[in-house]
Amino acid sequence: MSESSIQHRYATSGSSVVRVEGLRHDFGGRTILDIPNWTAHKAEHYLVLGPSGSGKTTLLNILAGLLRPTAGTVSVSEQDIGSLGSGVMDVFRGRHIGIVFQTLHLLSALSVADNLHLARYMAGLPRQDSRVRRVLDDLGLRSLTNARARALSQGEAQRVAIARAVINEPAVILADEPTSALDDANTTQVMNLLYEQAETCGATLIIATHDRRIKDRFTAVLELGARQ
Template sequence: MISIKSLSHHYPGGRVINFPDLNIAAMEHWLLLGASGSGKSTLMNILSGLLKPTSGEVLIDGVPLYGLTLREMDKFRGARIGIVFQRPHLIRSLSVIENLDIAASMAGLTTDQEHQLMLLESLNIIDEKDKFPDQLSQGQLQRVSVARALVNKPDLLIADEPTSSLDDVNAVQVITMLREQAQANGAALLVATHDQRIQPFISNAYLL
């Protein structure tokens, strides 16, 4: 499903991050662990198609991610990779359901309203579908972010520090939600974190 080979990134100023090789099978759940500054966000950006590595290869379902043109990359990322950021990045002028619509549109896919409503129902935010981001609580915004990441039925769900600003109860709820939604949607899950509270919930670990 996901293969990282001989991957490294060189930042201006001389900093070099070398990443151990990794293979993640379809529907597997992994934690990406490391202290602040270890390269977690760099790797997440590389796997998301947002940062081209200096050397090495990233394969997703056998497709060399950085062998794609920019146009191909945008379509591939939109259709095959779902991203949950530390803080929600929703369009404030659009309702919840419209934010899901635009995620499908930007990937060049047909809107699947039945799937959208099913996601919102499973995340307990169906009643908020016509509300705007400013009308939602932080917990609801996080759930909408998960729904948007899954709306195009991706093969890979990436979450970058999704529990760092949450209390214990909400941290457990979020990691449980990510696991359940990835499983229900047939996606592999990779969670970048330094949060030791959620480590017992996912057994596979990739250390930086």
């Protein structure tokens, strides 16, 4: 399937942005994830809760198409991502899914702006300086436009990571413990920004965390149980 046909058929999604059916993932002979049925709707935000080892990161990796589940289907923007080949999946992910990692943030060899330009390039989108400038402005990063990524503080780096996750205006933003390395002030700021940016581009936010500081904001919660 070509890249353009994916976009054409699925970019204008219905109300369900992520749908999971009969999802199961085994690792080392154990089932570490088992979600019979779950749907995330457009422009709504979800919290994935659960203790360490409950499979939060595994779920996000599966939703992002970085990991193939043992069983079940995952649809993002109505596209069954299990049916996509590796290369097509990579491009699909670049266009439709924004990812914010817990600690691995940026390509340290590049400047802040180039990290954002790279995100567009890797997703096969044309370079757009105005878009990069606007996102950096929105996130209060303008003064750091040409700074080296490795020269940033934790909080700044996480903001740039958010900027990069939203630069391609994805349908879904997946964030894995985005605040666990941050202090209270930065946590508030980062969460505000994530929210704002998700609203701006009409994206569905799915955050995996055990950070109690951010629980209050969410109404929709997917609770993963601890497993033996």
